[in-house]
Amino acid sequence: MFRRNLGLKGISFLFAILFWLFVMNQASPDTLTGEQTYTIPLVARGLPQTMVVMTRLPSIRVRLQGINPSANVKDLYAEIDLSGGVPGENSYDVKVNPPPGTKAIDLQPSKVTLKLDSVQEKTVPVEPVITGNPAEGYELGIPLVRPSAVNVRGPSAILATLDKVIVEVSVTGANDTIQVSRPVSFRDNQGKPIFGPDPTVDILSAYPGSVDVINPVMLKGLSSKMVPLKVTSSGTPAQGKVLSSLIASPASVQVLGTAQALKGFDSLNIGPVDISNLTENKTFQIQNEKVSLPPGITFTKGTVLSVIAQIGPGVIQKEIPRVAVQIRNIGTGLDIDQPASPVNIVVEGLPDTLKNLTSDQIQLWVDASGQGAGSYTDVKLYWQLPPGVTMPTTPQVGYSLKAHEVKGE
Template sequence: MSLQWRDNSLKIIAVLLAVLLWVYVTNEQNPVTNQIYSIPLTLQDEPAGYVVNGVPRMVSIRVKAPRSIISTLGKEDFRARLSLFGITAGDQELAVQVTAPPGVDVLQVIPETVRVQADKIVNKNVPVVAHLKGNPAEGLQPGAAVLKPPVVAVQGPSKVLEKINQLGVTVDVTGATDTLEREVVVETGIEGVTANPGRVTVTVPVTALPARDLPVRIRLTGEPAAGYVVSGISAQPSSVQVVARENVLHNLIAVSTMAVDITGITSNVEREVVLILPDGAVSVRPDRVQIKVQITRLETGQPQDDGEGADNPTQ
């Protein structure tokens, strides 16, 4: 009995030594090693009618395997997935699932979980507003733009659409001489938000600016020589036509000349003077007038040249 036990013990010891020797040789010749890979993260089970944000493009994994296996692997041998099955609107944390080849243990996934934001895709009707760029040809003005259709349907995440109340398009009217009609693209400017239809037709009427006759105001600076006074001021023509938008014309009462210096003069002044274009006006016709400034000596009370009656001075 003791001989049999001794034989069995020797066999067990021999097996253990063989196993230890195999482990030793394996670890020496083909040691287990760690490796880190950066692999793309793909989505699966994406629900229709939802948009999901916050998903990283890549994840990092640390794996363990014998050197003989590791040396044959690349990042394309691993798969990282994020299942969106059963997802609802709002923030939620999902686990990253990694698949590795046989004989490879996944030690770590960075990140192990991903916090995503899901939002339902909805539709909303919003008006389109036209913004005009530039100015038509001189003497013309653009009218109110007419859009067809005036309303478009936008599609996108519900939280984003809550902030969209209208969309704008731009039409360039620079140099236009007649009514413009343009087909323009409706751009939302927000990724994931689209407009339907994607184009609208914009019609911009171009009409003549209103005109109004306004009196000429002669601007004088300085004073005549001692003993002389201004006894009359006149302009020819006495009124000119101003072209401007209605709101500009409404606030105008006269058109002024460039300043005429009469410092130290002793005789009448006659000259051509340029008119100042009022702020906001497009044109003044004519753009200059002939003025006459009458000068009188106080001692005689008579004009210094032709003796004509003086106009009431206007400054």
């Protein structure tokens, strides 16, 4: 069997070896061989963070001369230096660094014209776009967006025409209040999406990128209303501490009810929160069922109430030594015989207010209107103190006046 058709088998075997050698010696399609023209990407270098390219970067055609089997065409690219770029349209040189052993003999184009713009920030309102219809027998209230505005960063030319961002919410078939978090999107004046030169890269960004939307869905015949919250407290903080402020979160809430029930309902009291012996800030979570609402009025779904009690240091005392006392409104023909001596005073205020307080910031004086020559003790003292500073006790002040002495000729 092995001896049958030996000549044909030998020739076939020889061709197989030659074909294998041919394939093994063929270069990869990604390697650089001979003189060829390649289409390579263009990369921008050195672009400042305060600038953005408003033109799509073109592809570059380059003709390479030389053979470098170790080089890969996928590693080839052209670049432009934008480190000195300024807003507006300008031409920039295109450069290619060919791999060792090769030479770029033709570059098309060798220059590109790009438009740059400065990056700016702008705060714009968020507008909810509601799509669909609620379930039969239900209707929509006024949607609430939190936060109601976002900070947008992008090219100044686009920001100049951007007056809002939108958030889309579907209410199709809803029979209860909808509370969702959705990303904001950017639309131009015709409602079309805003894209940069490269649609795959976002040219605008927002902070925060998503917002919460509460859209009341209620039985027909009900109404919704935003009412501000008012907060009360009970007790006193720990010794040496004071209640700096009470902050309701949110500042206002949306409630549902009939038009008659909502009439005249202009604010809602929550609390009191117990701040007894607090030494630091505390957040109180308020349960909705413990808040007293008028008959026929309810919270919208997802309402969460809290109160932040901010606790600060209490009033302290500080002694200010040797504060000068002025004598004002001295009568005609009188001179000061014995001036009022500097006094040590005690002042009260918050620690931050008194921390850097000096005698130069305090004015003390007595009024000598209508007084004649003589000595005066325990006179009424007047003062002017910096804001937030008080003087709980008044020091005793004395001085004397004398007739003006006329020198002889």
